[in-house]
Amino acid sequence: MRNHPEDALFSRVDALLESLKTPLPDHPERVRLRNSANLSLTQLAHALQCDPQQVEEWETGSREPQGMQRAAYARLLSGLQAIAAHPHQPQDTAGSTPPPAPSTPPPPPRRASRPAATSRKAPPPSLFPRGPLAVIDQADEDLVAYFADQTRADTEADHLLGLVQWALNAGIGSPRLHKNVRDHADPLLVLTPPAMHYLGLPPALTDRNQLRLPASHPELSRLREAGFHFTRSGFGPWARVYLPIKDGKRSCVQLALTGWGALSDRDGWNLPDLRPGPLAALLGTYADRVITPTGSTAVCGQALMTALRPPTRGDYSPAARRQVRAENANALLTPLEPAPPEAHDAHPLAQGRRPEDTMNEEAWDWNRPPTDHEVTAYPHVVGIDINLAFVAAASSLEVGLNAPPRHTVNPPFNHKIPGAWLCDFSQVPHDPRLPSVFTSHGLPPAGPAWYTTPTLAYAANELGLEVNPLEAYLRDDKGLYLAPWYKRLRSAYMQTMADAGVHENMTPQAFLHAMQNLPDAGPELLGLLKAIKATGKGGIGKLREGPRGITAPYQRWAALDTPTWRPDIRAAVIAKARTLTHRKMRKLADLTGRYPLAVLTDCVVYPAHHPTALDVVPSTPDGSKLPGHFHLGVNPGYAKQEGTQPMTWYLQQHDQNLSPARHIKNT
Template sequence: MQCQAQDIEAWESGAGDPQGIQRAGYARLLAGLLALDAPPQSEAGAPEEPPAPIPRLPRQTEPQPRPAPQAAAPHRGTRRRPGFPRGPLAVVDQTGPALTAFFADQSSTEIPADHLVDLLQWAIDAGIGRDALSSHDRAGDPLLVLTPAASQFLGLPMDLEDRARLRLPDSHPQIVNLRAAGFKLTRRGFGPWARAYLPVTDGKRASVQLAVTGWGALSDRDGWNLPPLAPAPLARLLGTYADRVLTPRGSTAVCGQELMTALRPPTRGRWSHTDRRRVSSPNPGALWEPLDPAPPEAHDAHPLAQGRLPQDAMDEEAWDWSRTPTDTENAAFAHVVGLDINLAFIAAASSASVGLNSPPRHIHNPTFDRKIPGTWLCDLSHIPTDPRLPSPFTSTGQPPTGPAWYATPTLDYAVKDLGATIKPLEAYLRDDHGPYLTPWYERLRDAYLATMAEAGIHQDIPQERFLQAMNTLPEADPALLALLSAIKATGKGGLGKLREGPRETTTPYQRWAALDSPTWRPDIRAAVISRARVNTHRKMIKTAERTGRYPLAVLSDCVVYPAHTPSALDVVPSGPDGRGIPGLFCLGVNPGFAKEEGTRAISWFHQQHSQGLNPARYIKNS
């Protein structure tokens, strides 16, 4: 419907109020007029002053004085991207009788929207989003984080009645209004993390991500563990996460999975001489489509696991192992110290060659080839292991008793480092392979190091100074600690998504939604865990050779050693420059280095171990 001159005159005088599509169009007109008077751009592309609030449309209620949104200096962890001057997201809150958007650079503006449709249209036109993370990625959609007050202002319920599916019913007035305005929703519907989009027009897409905090978005359950924050500092924290990782799209685990896809999208555009236009084609080095796993790799609930014997399932998992100290250790040491390996499994993903797009090729009596990712049936029970060390071949740390299925890094370690002779009985091999997770690791590594540096903990500092700095880390800004936790949870959760189980109770051995994702790849997860485990075992051996010290317990990425004094410096030797010795455990901020997890008396260790508990689980200092 076109606007008439008398309508515009009425709106300008306050005698009338535009509605629906007319209202959104008038808002865009005002925003465009405002842009003509925008301050000059600096060389970096950012306004020399914070942008002025967009004029608000007149309301039919009595006019009230409104507080002017305040702007602050940009946070050093965020930057305005050339294509998106507003940054990647906005936290939307109600301030007085209107909505206000708080941006990552700590500027804010009033939003000319009374309804959800208006808000979405404003977000599409407001310059919110992020640049592509890779050459074949697409730009990130704007994210609107709705506070409970904003949700109530927009007519959304405070709670979701459908607790099973966590979504508004399709008959809800807000959903009806969205559809009437041409917006569509993804199959997940309108829930805590909703995505609304308009049909593609002239090759351009318009999509908005919503995070409804009152319904559980950004909650502890999703791995965020955020402190109570006002809208402005929340926008700064999330903006820094978006700048260093990616714009939040769900739980931290979902973000970890989405980051893999953003850095290596399944398709890329290329010019077709036949069609004389750009067409979509598979992107080399990416995961293109869902693949069924090899039977030993399948999750216990997977259809391929039906009738499978326990010994026929691959057990490439992290360690859960402990042992009784020897008499010599009891006499020599009064303490135990836990070493926690920084980003152990994320670091193991770096440069790891994993299967890509070829289905597993089954072969009998293969010759082992360390260059081919795969799952191998092999008997490693003949390889001698020191009882003071966990076996590198099992998650329990106990030596294997017969043939079992292993990922390539485990067998490679047996052959290359331990000098074993092996004869695989069967294998499922993947001929198409490559370092799929390397850019993912690098992105998370850089995010982690930048955040630790912001906390005052830098690379390449002596081990003693590192320990001192880590002792003061808990006193840092809670928002900064939450950001650090979210980055680590993104990596851990992303790897977990590679073997995600069914979310709901279903009939046994029936497919579930995650299996239809190209990134549901238990073989990749197994290879990463295998690599992390043998990396740690290698350091244990070198530490024993250098110091005569052997671990007492291991849980995942935490290793407990006996110590003379309650300090990690008693366990980890230093070189002449005060830094760690390559090949051994080193104290430092780098991924793969270690930090002090906790210290206890050795009597405490005995108490835990005698109760059948793994002391590595509980050694962390409270």
């Protein structure tokens, strides 16, 4: 006879096994039940103690809940079914079975992030009562600091050294984004041109190649005499000055000199022309929601990856009786050489490489002439654009981490191993009404080519093709490196869109109407939104950063010696985004017989009866979403209307060899 501890243990195991069999409604019904109760993904996720992205995956069918989580989800849906069947009947609290309460109390509510260019309530006492940054401008005869909470203060600084010393003691900075990051974010000072003039800095840099102030400049000499150091990149548009670490304390200030091009369009920021106060509010919101700016939006995107996946952490060693550095899981720890087909064209490994030996996993640029039937049946064309397409593709993507690529010949394909695979799909039947998923130009491949794992997994698992790799470079160490990066950017994007009046769970009609009003949200909010989007796109691009300036061919450049120079990860993200869109185009063609006319990156142009995306994107009779199809909505991976034009306009664009998907946006 089992004892009581064993009884309890086996009972829990039996319950877990039984929960695996728990039936669930079909996917459209899950969405309908949630929408009928006016519940958001976030609310369900909170009740089920999971991430909103998981609930979204359960609703679309890309993943199913398991174990006790499945049982809890089934119980919740059953309750929603009962409410939907009797919407006005009072609930019998004694006999009903509400969803189980979380095993741990819910976290305290977060302080709401402030909208751009609006004042916020004073933050609770913290290490950084002044917020993450200050915009420094000249007012009368003084340098004045404008903070993110719309307060201001005199710096009492007469030179750059004094300003840096003031910043280190002014309570400016940001909390760390990950518990294993040793330091908080450094204070950022944004210097306007009048402030730069006040400090004796030139209005422009004479060294146009290096974009650096000469080391002999008096202000830099003054900083060095006081013990401050500069990074190897010197003092340029984005400069960092610091003192040697003393007693474990870090003293560092980041400067953005706008007169030299910091925060400019060239940096990817595309900010409106703002006074110092509103600029501080906008950048403060960006710092709260994304990261304190440290350079271009691309640099910030890459810095966010590292901040959320720091390579090391402090770990107590009993043998050494002290804290030692330990490696963090799912982080990039050390620079790795790429596989030869993954290497940038300027990389030393690319010397002598044949064009056909280069991996070309890039976004589409494809269009075709419409058929006679399409010209006569559809008077309009509609462009639909995927929200944060590459960021969304990174959400659940396993990528190679810290093992160098392992070369093998004639390997069996394994969709669970990230890598570069040489395969020949040139003889695969091709429907010319769809772009080929195997090329960036959308035409069928001419012979063997190198592909990432997402492309081959799609070919094998969804297109039903026989996949026989001839050669491969495989990465055995893998992980979800970009998952927290996706979540952070998704949250920032969704909050900012909500500030602009575009919310989750809107009906398609309400969403399109809200998007029509988006240009009225104000230049500050639109500038913030552009910066968030550029951070995601630029961060992916940084993974394959090319050489800067004039360099000899096939010579190494600085980015190659960083852990985050990973062209294999960039290729996998782009391939995943491309296969996700291809799947949706196939499903739409199977359901409606309608095929795309053009694709450019994340914009797809379709023929339409009416000039609206509602004519293109399918839905069920009750208006709910169809799993696996294009969805109209604000979520990353969903679609918005990019623009509409007459079919005659499309024909003119095509006849002139122009990309209709590039120019369809309404002006």
